Amino acid sequence: MSKYLLDKFLFTVDRDPALVERYREDPVGTVTWWEQEMAGALLSCTAGERTTWLAFTPDERRALSAHDHVALFELGAHPFLTLTLFIAMFERDHGPLEYQRAYGRAMQHLSMPYPDIAT
Amino acid sequence: MATVAAVIASTHHPFYYRASTATGADRPPFADEWVAKIEAFRETLTRAEPDVLVMVGSDHFHQLWLDNMPQFLVGKAPFFDANFYNEEREFGLPRMTLRGEEDLAAHILRQGLDADFDLAFSNELRIDHSITCPIITLRPEADLPIVPIYTNIFAPPLPQPKRFVQLGRMVRELVESWPEDKRVAIIGTGHLSLELGGPRQFGEHGPDPEFDRKAVDWIASGDIEGCLAEVTLDSLHHPGNATHGFMDFMLMMGVAGDGAKADYVDSLDLFHTMEAYFTWYPNGVPA
Numbered sequence: 001m002s003k004y005l006l007d008k009f010l011f012t013v014d015r016d017p018a019l020v021e022r023y024r025e026d027p028v029g030t031v032t033w034w035e036q037e038m039a040g041a042l043l044s045c046t047a048g049e050r051t052t053w054l055a056f057t058p059d060e061r062r063a064l065s066a067h068d069h070v071a072l073f074e075l076g077a078h079p080f081l082t083l084t085l086f087i088a089m090f091e092r093d094h095g096p097l098e099y100q101r102a103y104g105r106a107m108q109h110l111s112m113p114y115p116d117i118a119t
Numbered sequence: 120m121a122t123v124a125a126v127i128a129s130t131h132h133p134f135y136y137r138a139s140t141a142t143g144a145d146r147p148p149f150a151d152e153w154v155a156k157i158e159a160f161r162e163t164l165t166r167a168e169p170d171v172l173v174m175v176g177s178d179h180f181h182q183l184w185l186d187n188m189p190q191f192l193v194g195k196a197p198f199f200d201a202n203f204y205n206e207e208r209e210f211g212l213p214r215m216t217l218r219g220e221e222d223l224a225a226h227i228l229r230q231g232l233d234a235d236f237d238l239a240f241s242n243e244l245r246i247d248h249s250i251t252c253p254i255i256t257l258r259p260e261a262d263l264p265i266v267p268i269y270t271n272i273f274a275p276p277l278p279q280p281k282r283f284v285q286l287g288r289m290v291r292e293l294v295e296s297w298p299e300d301k302r303v304a305i306i307g308t309g310h311l312s313l314e315l316g317g318p319r320q321f322g323e324h325g326p327d328p329e330f331d332r333k334a335v336d337w338i339a340s341g342d343i344e345g346c347l348a349e350v351t352l353d354s355l356h357h358p359g360n361a362t363h364g365f366m367d368f369m370l371m372m373g374v375a376g377d378g379a380k381a382d383y384v385d386s387l388d389l390f391h392t393m394e395a396y397f398t399w400y401p402n403g404v405p406a
Binding site for chain 2: 081082
């Protein structure tokens with residue numbers, strides 16, 4: 001499990017307008033590129049200082065590549081990060097609050113306790 | 120010595136700015152009632168005639184991140200830029216710049232550390248909607264210097280609820296021991312029951328109206344003991360997965376004091392979450 005790296009992907013994509021569009025249009029390519037090039041970036045350090053050991057599990061890679069917000073929730077990704085980024089990508093295709101409500105409906109089969117989000 | 124002119128606790132709803140400024144067909148049906156309630160709430164701060172605002176909120180993964188996450192952090196800087204790209208994108212919030220009150224921030228940091236509260240600090244902090252929402256609702260002129268205090272209600276492991284109450288009590292004492300003849304309002308925002316990114320999100324009401332009723336009663340009556348007896352890090356998962364933001368209300372109960380009944384209480388049942396507004400005047404209701 002690398003919940004931290006899932007969250008890092010969602011966090012770094014959500015804060016960058018170009019990456020939000022890139023992930024919307026090409027999720028598989030964006031996830032592949034990001035894991036190779038960006039996963040090891042230490043956000044408060046210069047580019048030469050990189051983390052060497054971070055990688056997605058196959059399930060995590062699949063969930064991100066499929067824009068599968070339900071699977072991300074089940075894997076313990078931080079729900080606020082997922083929701084914020086997915087609203088940025090997909091709200092525009094729907095009427096007011098329509099996307100947010102459908103997003104919740106897709107998780108109606110889930111019950112308490114929710115997956116642990118601690119990293 | 121400084122005077123605590125008002126203690127204010129509120130929800131921070133990022134949709135308020137857009138709802139209150141929308142016109143015509145874009146204006147939601149609940150906007151007029153919401154604006155009327157906010158304007159009445161704003162008057163409770165205005166009449167306290169504050170010089171300085173201590174602002175308690177929580178960064179929503181904007182500047183603070185999991186590679187270096189503080190539990191409690193005080194902003195000490197001459198200015199604070201505010202609001203982030205994704206808050207403009209999702210909520211239409213404007214970019215802002217607020218002045219900082221560095222002397223009070225330094226006092227809280229030094230005295231807080233000496234009182235065994237190991238506060239983190241930031242000299243370059245961009246603040247987010249947890250602090251700008253109450254500026255927009257309570258002091259839209261954005262003309263007063265602030266001391267931002269951030270809490271971690273977001274990225275577990277979180278501090279225990281009692282720790283939020285203890286921090287609130289300490290902030291009250293430290294403001295009152297600041298050797299400046301200034302009127303300080305202490306303002307904090309949190310949530311009642313709230314679900315974000317889970318199956319109970321964006322319902323017709325908040326996800327747990329029963330919790331909301333109890334929470335409003337605890338806050339309005341200053342029932343810290345009763346609140347601490349029921350609220351735990353585990354219990355807060357049940358009313359909704361983002362309900363740990365209620366601990367910022369508990370912090371504000373600590374500021375107001377044990378048994379301190381709020382002088383002003385109001386709420387508004389909106390879709391998605393309940394709004395709630397509280398004001399205390401520790402030194403008497405202003406004329």
